[in-house]
Amino acid sequence: MKIYRILLIITFLLFGSLFAREITRSTVPSEIYKGCAKCHGKDGRNIAYGRSDEIAGQDVEDLVESINFFKDSQFGSRGIIHVMANQVKHLNDEQIEALAKYISNLGKKKDD
Ligand code: HEC
Numbered sequence: 001m002k003i004y005r006i007l008l009i010i011t012f013l014l015f016g017s018l019f020a021r022e023i024t025r026s027t028v029p030s031e032i033y034k035g036c037a038k039c040h041g042k043d044g045r046n047i048a049y050g051r052s053d054e055i056a057g058q059d060v061e062d063l064v065e066s067i068n069f070f071k072d073s074q075f076g077s078r079g080i081i082h083v084m085a086n087q088v089k090h091l092n093d094e095q096i097e098a099l100a101k102y103i104s105n106l107g108k109k110k111d112d
Contacts, residue, residue, distance in 0.1 A: 027095055033103070039083075044103050056106040057108060060101050060104045064097060064100045070088050
C-alpha cells in the first residue's frame, strides 16, 4: 500500500512542476517581452492600438506601476484595458520588476 502512496506523491510533484512552469513561463525579460512586442513593437516604440504611450525608456517605477495597474484591474472581459490585463496577469513581482528594467533600457539603448 505504501508504494502506491509514494507513487501518487511523485505523480503529483511531476504534474505540479509542469503546471507551475506553464504558468510562470519564462523569467527572462527578453523572452517575456517577445509577447509584448506584438503590440508595443520590438523597440517598445509602437503606440499600441493607437492608445498607449511609447513604453521604451519610461522610468522603471512608472512601468512597474502601469503593469500592476493592468494586472490588478477588474474590468471583466470588456474594454481595451482587459487586453493588457491578459498580458501581465501571470507575471509575479520579480518578473514585473525585471521586465520594467528591460523596457526602460530599450529606450536608452536606442537613444545613444
Ligand atoms: C494585444 C496587444 C498588447 C500586448 C501583447 C501588450 N500590450 Fe501593453 N498595452 C496595450 C494597449 C492597447 C495599451 C493601452 C491601454 C490603455 O491605455 O487603455 C497598453 C499599455 C501598456 C502600458 C502603459 C503605457 C502607457 O504609459 O501608456 C505598459 C507599461 C504596457 N502596456 C506594457 C506591456 C507589457 C510589459 C506587455 C507584455 C507583458 C504588454 N504591454 C503587452 C496593448 C498590448
